[in-house]
Amino acid sequence: MAQSKRPVCGHCGKAYGQRAVDSEQVRWPVGEQMPEYRGNGVVVKTGEPYRTTSRAALAAAVAATSNPEIRARAEADVAKMPEQSYMVTTRWIWDGESWWGGYKPFCTLRCALEFARKAFAAGYRPRGGAK
Ligand SMILES: [Zn+2]
16 A cells, blocks of 8 residues: 655655554454454554453442452453453554644744745745735
């Protein structure tokens, strides 16, 4: 896939900007492989996968009783339910062409200002004169 290069400043010539990435949440069953990315973008980074816990179920079970024996059994039951948790991570995707940052076509306002001053000093004036 062709990827666009970082834009180059029209004054100092330095490359500027960062890839504009979107994040997406990936979720899959515990014990299975993380699903592959199937989009048209570029995976810039994938977060560390983690397993969710069913906190709500556990909290409800614990809250349902004050009997420590039953509570312990409820907690054990919740812990034995792998289908209630799943794996999640975050992927950062770049579309291969979008950049953000800078002051197109300049890297900084300082470069834009210097460019404008030099252009002015060189005699450039807006078409039709200043308004
Ligand atoms: Zn610059």
